Amino acid sequence: MAIEVRIPTILRTHTGGNKTVEGSGATLGALVDDIDTQHPGIKGRLVTDEGKLHRFVNVYVNDEDVRFTGSLDTAVKDGDSVTILPAVAGG
Amino acid sequence: MLRIDRATYDAIVAHAREDHPDEACGVVAGPEDSDRPERFIPMLNAARSPTFYEFDSGDLLRLYRDMDDRDEVPVVVYHSHTATEAYPSRTDISYASEPHAHYVLVSTREHGTQTGLVGDEVEFRSFRIVDGVVTEEDVDVVESYLFGHSPATVVYD
Structure with missing residues (x-):
């Protein structure tokens, strides 16, 4: 078993x-x-130089937005499903 | 070029009018690789702001799940500007992350209270935003996608 990660078009x-x-x-x-x-470069699109999740992306572990569960420290385990989606936002 | 049917065009403009002076936002989904905006999905602006819009993160997940299940993509991503022109702002460009989408900008800065009256004008423009580069494109409003296509079956009574 592994953790499945869904990748948005842009990545x-x-x-x-x-x-x-x-x-x-x-x-x-x-x-x-x-x-x-395994896929060099993807981290740079998700994580800032300061080691925080980029504000342009939303990451969900089993449908839960990780902003509310500890961000990059969120615990994951085999069988979990992770979804990455770019935020749809602007001014 | 963005080809969009009249009903969807009108629905986007109506949504922008309704939410004025806050920014309105949403998506028109369509079959993958079709470039046809078919399913109008107005979204809630979680920021409820006249200068910013953002899909709620839970709504965003449900939206993409739903599109995935239907083999759809966001063909159009639209939002309104309520005090400035219908052109992508710097923030819009920095967030733009669907290189295949048509980014539709609607401006309600000069809209009237009712459609069609003197002084009523809602700008509607479409752009590609790829790697931070904005390219405007023509908008072709068709009455219906059905025109110009042969119906699969014709039943004569």
Whole structure:
């Protein structure tokens, strides 16, 4: 078992066009690191230089927005489903 | 070019009028690779602001789930400007993340209280926003997608 991560269109250039990828880790941050070793560059699109989730993206673990569950420290486990979506916003 | 049917065009403009002076926002979904905006989905502006719009994060997840299940993509992403022209702002450009979408901007800065009266004008413009570069495109309003297509079956009574 692994953790399935759904990738939005704009990030699929990093995943060879794949809509979903799999990875592992005990926290969302570790999972992102793992995904980045398989698909270099993806972390930079999700995490800022300061190590925080980018405000332009929303990340959900099993439908729960991680902004409310500890952001990159959110615990994840095998069988979880992670969804990444770019925020739809503007001025 | 954005080709959009009259009813959807009118629905976007009506939504923008209704939410004025706050910004209105939404999506028109369509089948993947079709470039046809078919399913009008007005969204709540979670920011409820005259200068900012944002889809609620729960709504956003449900929207994309739903589109995924139907093999749809956001063909049009629209929002209104209520005091400025219908042109993407710097914030709009920084957030734009659907390179295949038509970004529709509607301006209600000079709209009247009722449709069609003197002085009533709602700007409606469409753009591509790719890698921070804005390109305006023509908008072709068709009466219906059905015109110009042969019906699959014709039943004569």
